Amino acid sequence: MDIEALGQCLSSASCLVTQGMTGMIAGLLLFLVASGLTLIFGVLGFVNFVHGSFYMIGAYFAYSAFQATDSYVAAVVAGTLGVGLLAVVFERFFATRVYDKDHMLQILLCYAFILIFDDLVEVIWGNDFISMGVPQQFVRDPYIILGGVIPPLYVYLIGISLLFALALSLLMWKTKLGKTIRAAAQNRDMVSALGINTTLLFTLVFALGAILAGASGALAAPVRSLTPGMGFDILIESFIVTVIGGMGSIVGGLVASLLIGMVRSFGGIGFPLFTEGLIFMMTATVLLLRPNGLFARRAD
């Protein structure tokens, strides 16, 4: 425990900026993943434990695409679309079979795939930590704000994440498709009775959720080290976001994600070995005080 270091950081503008930025990025990337998870759980009622694997695969696809083409754009596209395709196959052939079943069956199905994906990744890319590295266009002088060092890549990541979040919100609230999706989340049978192809809709929603995770993985690839099993941590955090933020609330998800990002970043200074514990204590407190989350819209 190093409270002094934490105190020092909080009183120094440069440290506040640097750590704040790091926290914000971690939070936004987490928000993307968590939104995908909430979407899938909210609309399909499916507990998608494979979500972390989608994030991981997005990162690895991005890595390979980058190795092949040296283009960051290609990497992000590869990660996003690759995961989307994989998700469609997973949903059509496997997830549909357990939609209306016991949650335990769903979790076990996902557990099977976590094992399979982790091992496949190990077979294809190896067990070591690999690093994508910062793409050429971002190797420039960092911005200095209030004495804090901010790599240009960070600004870009924040911008892109916010764009994704905005696009998602627009889709869900301003388009007919979004309205249909929200309706299906409330009453699937009714939507089906209105003549809408719910099967197709569900595949679409699942793919959308997975794409969010894959995109986040691809975006994060330059600033993370890749290893099989990296999906698990983000899976747990996404669930925490859903639980703290409240199911069905985008704002809640954003607040919770940023909160976790900041706790990780500042907490990492003050309590380097116990950051997990901090996050957990925060989760437990929220759950005990507001069992439906901070911004819950539906009593589940």
Place this chain on the structure above:
Amino acid sequence: MHKASLLRDVIVGIIVVIAAVLLNMAIGTPMLRDLALRLCSLGLFAVSLNLLVGYTGLLSFGQATFYGAGAYMFTLLMQKSGLGIPSAFGLTLIGVSLLAVVVGTICVRLTGVYFTFLTLAIQMMFYSMLIAWSSFTGGEQGLTGGLPKPPFLGIDLTNPTHFYIFSVSVFVVSLVILRRIVASPFGASLRMIRDNADRALFLGVPVQRYKLFAFVVSSLFATVAGILTSLFVSGAFPNFAYWLTSGDGLFMIMLGGASNFFGPVLGAIVLIVLDNLINVHIKHHGLVLGVVILFVVLGMRKGILDYLAEIFASYSERSATRRSQP
């Protein structure tokens, strides 16, 4: 609790222990003992988890917390204090049960996937504590350095035969106790809670309190399983508390059948056999295990014993209909 059923269970238990002893005398290979010992801890872990999953309807993904805590506390007590095995055993049970009361109180307030998730989160926090607090827990290496096994009551656990009989006996005694709990009115209430918690509440069942009891009892026997494992491997390691261990537990239950008391034991046997086969021949253990789970989930949709029970039930129904027709 019917005295007759208790007697029956005890007699069956004694027969099983004797059979195990005879088996060892007939085929006394180390491999047989190893398999049996692993079955004792994994099987007990799975059955204890099923008390929550199959009988109370609480899908806990975090029982490895208590399995690990049991192993670590017991190992630490044996390594650091001068206590004998029975005292360390007893203290560990008490200590981890207290932990279970705290964790359980927090968790049973939630239901469904939120409950599952909170148990998982607590377990991962426990795991990261085990890794981080390396001065106390040995960090990633775990508690190496061996586990002293001083003789007690004429039993010497360094002797393979003694250890074998000891483990099998602990396993059987634990199963008998669990079976009695399941067959008791308390067990019936748990099943009622599983099927319809609201109705149980209206009928006067103290649902929250019973869920907590079930949680603590389940954790107690997970602790015993952890102690057996630590005796077996002479130490305690962080992966005992890793989520994959909880996953293995669920897999054993799923494979063997959640509706049958012995289903998880069958599941444990299958898992151990699979593990042995896979590890000997194939490097990518996760891949094969994952595919097997897929087959079970998509193909059978229920455990082996559940499947067999269904076939048996429909068969006896058919023959009863035949009999009732003139």
